Amino acid sequence: MDRVWWTVVDAPWRAYPAAALALLGLVLVGRGLWFGAAGRPGLLRQGRDTYAWIRGFQFAVGGLALAGVAAAWVWRQPWLLVVALGILGEEMLETSRILTALNERQRRSGPTILGRGQPTAHRRGRGPAATSGKMWGWRTAGSRKERAA
Numbered sequence: 006m007d008r009v010w011w012t013v014v015d016a017p018w019r020a021y022p023a024a025a026l027a028l029l030g031l032v033l034v035g036r037g038l039w040f041g042a043a044g045r046p047g048l049l050r051q052g053r054d055t056y057a058w059i060r061g062f063q064f065a066v067g068g069l070a071l072a073g074v075a076a077a078w079v080w081r082q083p084w085l086l087v088v089a090l091g092i093l094g095e096e097m098l099e100t101s102r103i104l105t106a107l108n109e110r111q112r113r114s115g116p117t118i119l120g121r122g123q124p125t126a127h128r129r130g131r132g133p134a135a136t137s138g139k140m141w142g143w144r145t146a147g148s149r150k151e152r153a154a
Contacts, residue, residue: 014081023075030071037064056107059100066096 013019041047041061045054048061073089076082 014078020079023078026078027072027075030068030073030075033068033071034065035068037061037066037068056104059103059107063097063100066100067093 036042037047038049038061039047041050041057042064043057043060045057045060046052048058048065051058051061070089070093073092074086077084077086077089
């Protein structure tokens with residue numbers, strides 16, 4: 006095992022897979038900063054969507070860590086490998102906790118209309134009876150106009 010490890014680390018061809026790894030890392034940085042994840046804009050084109058901002062940050066940090074691993078492999082610097090993987094692990098743990106908190110907050114806030122964070126009529130205090138049929142376009146026998154007539 007030790008012989009295989011040193012063969013990979015000291016191989017004369019190590020620059021080629023390291024370059025591919027660095028290129029993949031740069032693609033992830035570009036995706037995180039500009040293109041984003043799950044159809045949302047990236048970190049630089051982001052407005053006020055905290056969830057999308059954190060996801061873009063995760064992609065960017067992951068890409069930078071891959072570039073750091075590639076540099077550590079080419080230059081044979083184990084301290085650079087440790088730093089790159091340490092930063093990757095810490096940032097992924099931290100941002101994952103933030104995303105978990107955001108998901109929990111959204112889950113506790115109740116249902117939303119069209120996913121835009123606006124509370125439904127029930128959450129605004131009008132109660133479910135106010136929207137029982139109107140929301141779907143049904144005619145209800147208990148509407149105010151029918152009771153007045």
